[in-house]
Amino acid sequence: MNARENGNSGPIENARLSLWQAAYIIARRDFQAVLFSKAFLFFLLGPIFFLGISGGAGMLGAKAAERSQDPTMAVALDASESAAFVAAHGQLEQLTRMPEIFVPATSGLSADAGTDAGTGAGSGAKMDPQALLEDADRNVAAVLTGSLAAPRLIGPDERIESWKGPVALIAATARGDTGSYPAVSLEPTASSVASKRSSNAAIATGSLTLLFLLTMLLAGMVLSNLVEEKGNKIIEVLAAAIPMDAVFLGKLFAMLAISFVGIAVWGGLGGAVLALGAGAIGPLPEPAVGWPVFCALFLVYFAMAYLLIGSIFLAIGSLAPTVRDVQTLSMPATILQLAVFFLATFAVNDIGSPIETLAVIFPLSSPYAMLGRAAQQAALWPHVLAIGYQVLATGILVKMGAALFRSRVMKSGPQGVKSGRKWWSRKPAA
Amino acid sequence: MDMALSERSGLGNADNHAPDITRLNTGGLNTGAPLAIEAIGLVKRFEGTTAVDGVDLAVPQGAIYGILGPNGAGKTTTLRMLLGIIDPDAGVRRVLGHDRPHDIARMIGYLPEERGLYPSMKAYEAIGFLGALRGLPLAEGKRRGRELLEKHDLGHAADRQIRQLSKGMAQTVQLLGTLVHQPRLVVLDEPFSGLDAINQGKLERMIRDLAADGTTVIFSTHVIAHAERLCEGVAIIAGGKVPYAGSVDEARDRIPAQVRLETQAHEGRWRDALPADARREGDFWMFSLPESGIEPLLRALIEGEAGILSLSIERAGLHDAFVHIAGEAAARALEEDKLAETVR
Numbered sequence: 121m122n123a124r125e126n127g128n129s130g131p132i133e134n135a136r137l138s139l140w141q142a143a144y145i146i147a148r149r150d151f152q153a154v155l156f157s158k159a160f161l162f163f164l165l166g167p168i169f170f171l172g173i174s175g176g177a178g179m180l181g182a183k184a185a186e187r188s189q190d191p192t193m194a195v196a197l198d199a200s201e202s203a204a205f206v207a208a209h210g211q212l213e214q215l216t217r218m219p220e221i222f223v224p225a226t227s228g229l230s231a232d233a234g235t236d237a238g239t240g241a242g243s244g245a246k247m248d249p250q251a252l253l254e255d256a257d258r259n260v261a262a263v264l265t266g267s268l269a270a271p272r273l274i275g276p277d278e279r280i281e282s283w284k285g286p287v288a289l290i291a292a293t294a295r296g297d298t299g300s301y302p303a304v305s306l307e308p309t310a311s312s313v314a315s316k317r318s319s320n321a322a323i324a325t326g327s328l329t330l331l332f333l334l335t336m337l338l339a340g341m342v343l344s345n346l347v348e349e350k351g352n353k354i355i356e357v358l359a360a361a362i363p364m365d366a367v368f369l370g371k372l373f374a375m376l377a378i379s380f381v382g383i384a385v386w387g388g389l390g391g392a393v394l395a396l397g398a399g400a401i402g403p404l405p406e407p408a409v410g411w412p413v414f415c416a417l418f419l420v421y422f423a424m425a426y427l428l429i430g431s432i433f434l435a436i437g438s439l440a441p442t443v444r445d446v447q448t449l450s451m452p453a454t455i456l457q458l459a460v461f462f463l464a465t466f467a468v469n470d471i472g473s474p475i476e477t478l479a480v481i482f483p484l485s486s487p488y489a490m491l492g493r494a495a496q497q498a499a500l501w502p503h504v505l506a507i508g509y510q511v512l513a514t515g516i517l518v519k520m521g522a523a524l525f526r527s528r529v530m531k532s533g534p535q536g537v538k539s540g541r542k543w544w545s546r547k548p549a550a
Numbered sequence: 551m552d553m554a555l556s557e558r559s560g561l562g563n564a565d566n567h568a569p570d571i572t573r574l575n576t577g578g579l580n581t582g583a584p585l586a587i588e589a590i591g592l593v594k595r596f597e598g599t600t601a602v603d604g605v606d607l608a609v610p611q612g613a614i615y616g617i618l619g620p621n622g623a624g625k626t627t628t629l630r631m632l633l634g635i636i637d638p639d640a641g642v643r644r645v646l647g648h649d650r651p652h653d654i655a656r657m658i659g660y661l662p663e664e665r666g667l668y669p670s671m672k673a674y675e676a677i678g679f680l681g682a683l684r685g686l687p688l689a690e691g692k693r694r695g696r697e698l699l700e701k702h703d704l705g706h707a708a709d710r711q712i713r714q715l716s717k718g719m720a721q722t723v724q725l726l727g728t729l730v731h732q733p734r735l736v737v738l739d740e741p742f743s744g745l746d747a748i749n750q751g752k753l754e755r756m757i758r759d760l761a762a763d764g765t766t767v768i769f770s771t772h773v774i775a776h777a778e779r780l781c782e783g784v785a786i787i788a789g790g791k792v793p794y795a796g797s798v799d800e801a802r803d804r805i806p807a808q809v810r811l812e813t814q815a816h817e818g819r820w821r822d823a824l825p826a827d828a829r830r831e832g833d834f835w836m837f838s839l840p841e842s843g844i845e846p847l848l849r850a851l852i853e854g855e856a857g858i859l860s861l862s863i864e865r866a867g868l869h870d871a872f873v874h875i876a877g878e879a880a881a882r883a884l885e886e887d888k889l890a891e892t893v894r
């Protein structure tokens with residue numbers, strides 16, 4: 121064949137593709153191959169399981185948040201009735217578990233929370249129940265107003281419903297008439313500090329679980345993609361034509377793009393479900409930074425988490441000639457990823473603690489920890505700093521991974537399987 | 551060759567830092583043509599084993615050049631070093647005048663020994679993708695892919711996935727992908743392996759056409775016949791070393807021509823004129839052509855009344871030359887190992 125007679129153009133000029141041009145060719149191929157494969161359907165179905173797991177984890181997180189600081193009832197009766205209520209609460213708590221209570225300072229009693237708060241007479245000044253519910257220093261779940269004869273409980277629906285009985289019992293005891301329980305009137309509100317904390321903790325735990333599962337799935341996919349490529353013996357064709365760094369980057373970013381397609385599909389479906397069933401579902405709890413910012417941060421932290429762990433997994437893939445070897449070699453990385461996840465999960469329940477600071481600083485756990493923070497704290501400047509830091513760490517890790525990939529990927533291959541020797545003892549055949 | 555190359559090779563000239571290219575044996579090939587490949591003292595070690603041990607190569611542009619050697623001799627490792635897939639531990643290489651082969655990736659086509667294509671790609675897409683890796687726009691590569699497939703009677707397979715093709719067809723697709731961007735240098739690692747006789751013939755024609763168009767073609771093989779039919783120059787690799795690099799004719803001339811003589815008489819004075827290596831094979835005497843030529847021997851045979859029935863002079867083939875050269879190298883390597891052991 122006369123190659124130069126084909127096509128209209130003459131011989132190609134003396135040059136090579138730039139690193140990013142070459143990476144784009146690899147990424148485009150991988151992206152299209154995965155997008156039009158059956159595996160992508162499974163990838164799209166994956167989040168159904170993930171959401172179940174993340175939802176469960178979120179509920180556990182909410183429970184953990186509740187346990188870490190018990191929800192409290194603010195007693196805002198007049199001074200004498202407040203004192204009687206506190207005393208009756210003290211008596212009954214000897215017998216059974218009662219809700220935590222505290223008497224706000226303006227009622228004339230001690231500001232300290234709990235049944236041991238004392239029974240001092242108060243001024244009887246009126247207090248704003250909504251202000252009490254939003255008091256960030258107290259984990260106020262409901263406010264008791266009215267009188268002992270006609271108590272009124274204000275707070276989130278679920279909470280006041282569960283505390284209606286104990287309030288009637290305490291009020292009856294306080295009045296010295298245990299034969300007749302007063303009717304407790306309920307005044308539901310949208311939220312309270314306690315419920316907000318609980319829902320924020322649920323969002324934090326659920327979202328970082330989702331983040332973890334997604335990055336695990338993608339890292340596994342990029343790894344098997346590479347091993348399959350080595351099995352197909354295409355890697356040598358690629359290595360001869362373009363820099364191995366480009367292969368590394370192309371594979372890494374192709375899978376990131378795939379995941380964004382997935383997230384767009386899931387986000388679209390989720391949005392449609394929420395839009396159509398808004399009435400039935402009721403108002404969604406909102407993360408501290410608000411949903412739009414939280415979603416944007418989720419995408420950024422997801423990209424960072426994936427690029428960090430993906431580059432580790434790809435570097436491992438370059439060392440391993442077979443799926444079996446990959447499983448063995450990727451085990452430490454999987455354990456590391458699990459450790460990072462547990463660290464971040466632990467940290468989200470204790471914002472501002474040394475362990476949370478550690479989780480924020482350690483590059484691999486930083487995206488998880490910061491996502492947890494976004495769910496629970498409204499300040500945005502730490503995210504700007506963290507993203508800058510993570511971009512730097514990602515750049516370093518990707519470069520290191522690419523260097524290892526470049527130096528190792530053509531030194532391991534299917535020859536090792538044929539010879540029955542492991543990659544670490546193989547001598548590449550000519 | 552630049553200063554870095556001269557310094558690293560240790561072959562630099564003090565005045566102009568040029569390397570001593572005369573060390574490279576082009577063996578009667580067109581030394582006037584610029585070199586497509588220059589390699590000096592390439593060494594590659596893998597975990598203590600020296601796979602390639604000081605390989606020198608000089609391949610003129612436009613030549614068809616064969617790298618011959620048994621399996622495990624170091625052919626693939628040498629080609630990988632030349633193409634920049636792996637870096638040599640020592641020595642220098644220049645491909646089309648460049649130290650870094652990746653810098654001129656668009657000018658090179660490479661078919662590795664272990665063929666690899668994406669099984670789910672269609673044939674014309676695979677060709678386009680291989681072209682894109684070498685800088686050809688994807689759409690243009692796909693268009694050329696269809697054209698090339700048509701030209702090679704594979705038009706019906708253009709829209710089939712690679713996994714649906716026979717091994718030979720897939721191999722042809724990959725070869726076309728190697729050529730789609732119209733490279734100036736084509737490197738083929740064991741290109742004939744896995745092909746049937748018809749496709750081997752087609753491939754030989756393709757290689758000749760490429761060379762006729764000015765493309766340099768280098769291929770490795772352990773089947774001597776292909777190299778003998780196609781190549782102007784060969785390098786013989788054995789045990790990681792190159793005991794011979796040069797023209798095919800010169801390689802064949804390493805072995806003296808063989809004389810085949812049939813006589814009427816079995817005994818007589820004429821027997822004394824036969825060379826020392828003469829041996830009887832059936833009705834014939836076989837021996838190497840004497841350095842003095844055939845005329846003095848003929849005279850002695852006639853005068854000695856041998857009664858010549860037939861006499862033929864057969865030039866050694868490349869296969870004989872290969873066995874002769876590779877065998878010598880093996881013997882030399884053994885002696886070197888013995889000597890090293892003695893010294894220790």
